Amino acid sequence: MEPGTIWLLICAALVLFMTPGLAFFYGGLVKAQSVISMMMLSFGAMGLVFVLWILYGFNMGSAGESDLIDGWLANPFSDFALQDLATGDGASGLAGVAFGSTFAVITTALISGAVADRARFFPWMLFSGLWATIVYFPSQGWVWGFDDEGLTGWIGTLTIGDAVPIDWAGGTVVHISAGAAAFALALVLGKRTVGFSKDAAEPHNVPLVLIGAAILWFGWFGFNTGAATESGLGALIFLNTIAAPAAGVLGYIVVEHFKDGKPTAVGAASGIVAGLVAITPSCANLSPFWAIVLGLLAGAVCCFAIDLKYKLGYDDSLDVVGLHLVAGFIGCLYLGFFATDTGLFTGGNLEQLVAQIIPSVFVAVYSFAVAFGLGKAIDATIGFRVTEDEEVAGLDNVLHGGAAYKFD
Template sequence: MEGNTAWLLTSAALVLLMVPGLAFFYGGMVRSKSVLNMLMMSFGSLGLIGVLWVIFGYSTAFGDDVGGGLLGNPFEALGLSGLMGGEALSTTGFVAFQAMFAILTVALISGAVADRVRFGAWLLFAGVWATLVYFPVAHWVFAFDATDEATGETTKTGGWIANQLGALDFAGGTAVHINAGAAALALVLVIGKRVGWPKEPMKPHNLPFVMLGAGLLWFGWFGFNAGSALKANNIAGVAFVNTLTATSAALLGWLLIERIRDGRATSLGAASGVVAGLVAITPACAFVDTWGALSIGAIAGLVCALAVGLKYKLGFDDSLDVVGVHLVGGVVGTLLIGFFGTVGVNEGSKDGLFYGGGWGLLGTQAIGAFAVLGYSFVVTAIIGLIIKVTMGFRVDKEAEVTGIDEGEHAETAYEFGGGRGGRAVSSGSGVAGTAKKLEGSKA
């Protein structure tokens, strides 16, 4: 018991590391005048969702069902009542582990609306979205029925996807990635395009940040996936190895597409391929064998590399490709369990089409995936529209053009000249502001 708790707490810490990893990954991809705001959106999510989770989020997600598999009882463990200390130690480890999932899922959405969202509006959205979307969906997917070992009677009822439908999602392909990706798509449609997109170049300002963030995400993801076994056992080992395998294959798949399409393999492509592979293997990591992991990773790398270009054809401004990587990658990984799932690696798995299981599992996976996608998209659109017409979601045009870091946080990431207390004192930000100062000094 103590060893399992230690592994769970270690995994929770690894998942927490993914939040600053995501912040650097996203922060490097935006322009220099927006990097602090991008970092703050991730760290703001950490603070806000960390509070909401312990007050009512855990209970809503994992409390006894009160709505036909749709919602846990938010008052059952209000403020973690009855879960802190004594024999509840293993439960508090699970509370901590799942808290990190909630924080990260909300932070993932921020990349889609980079460069143009008010920080206060983002925090309001994050809190409402977690309450109305993430906590209920986590109940659907992660809350399993509990039974008394002696009598076999059900002592606690969980969510409908995990129990009534029986879809397989080991570590969050639906609850985390499809959920966040669908929310990202809805939000960018509500908020609209960045000023100048797609005509103006909006290249990443710091690719080493992007690579660092991808590396931290990959490292933390071993806790995300292997920790979802909840025990230090062979299933955790399978999830760990498959996470390495699929991600490596996805990296190569993405670079192959770049090489064929563009003639060059890029560092941004390598980092994006890493994340695409991590996303796709998440639901499947303990349900497939090595060949399944290799196939899922390679397919995800190829498909996601092609999918990120759809925003230009369809005209929606998903700033940092949350839709192309997380929504598409999550759907790919969830559906491919229907082909590559096998009880040969885990008795809790089911045989997919390629292992003699027929089409049934694929249908089950599709229902789970698209139910989460549809719910998240619709509710997110409603939340976004309400915030847009009440307090306003976007910064004004001047703040967006000159720099959202200065407009929202009165700071710049890079101070090349003078200044007091780290506050913005120039008429521009980042490289643009520095160029303007130099031009003035020459005159």
């Protein structure tokens, strides 16, 4: 195999490992009686979305003669189950298919944090498949769809004056999209019966949260560097993927210290995630100094943002909105000010900021609207939420016939 293909497959394995890491991260944050249920939402999404991506999801974001709507949607059945690609001269392209599949899975799994402790498993699976089909599969093509002549998706080809949108690894279609969908589902399912307060929402296993955060950080090097074909660019991306989350930890725990009286381990883990999310779209277009500033900003702002749910009354159980939606917007819009050579303060003008705002807002609104509609439809037909008694007792035995911990 060519070195580029080998590197892409290694990065795909790293990103695949992120979804189990997310399961650990989320699993440690919920109560002990619901940890299996929480982790199964991630593993269920892995099984379903991988299969759908191979059957038709990859096709929906692919450009070329299969386009149904130029720049917006390709024919999902143009190469069903990739039979032609797998047997033709372009079989090496399957490495890119594999890499893209891991993005589809982690994006869908991220949403599950908003419905922790109260979502039924099979309605979640139905939502996952429909949301991935309607939102993620086509929208990743808006940013990354290309043919022999270059990018073809409407975001990838958007121009505002001399500026084009910058989104290296998915600030819009991964983090903003997942965060907006999480917000929609939190509104559909409503508040938890027990646990919707800052004092009551205590994680049951902090070491598990830290293990999950460590796996996410490790896997994120594949997430950000997989598409880097130039060694110098890859090294810059790698360094920025160190710098921003490291600064995110500092920004988060300093604010947490002054806001709540002490820095916490969960706060440090949340700072890592905030920094990673923010650097995702910008890792190839910032100097390391500006990556550090971005991480500090994202960590500090997200420390405040996670408390908005208590003030506004929506129950985003595990802070998908406060971390992914907020930090995703910060990372995308930050490029409008500090992107190398094109940001407002680094040699450019307002055009880059406008180019960042348009896709960010559009993806957020689109994902929210679809997720809200799907959530309402599922809840009205088969029911999305467990009963109050089941929620109080914990979901593991009720939904999956087992417990995470046995003490007898």
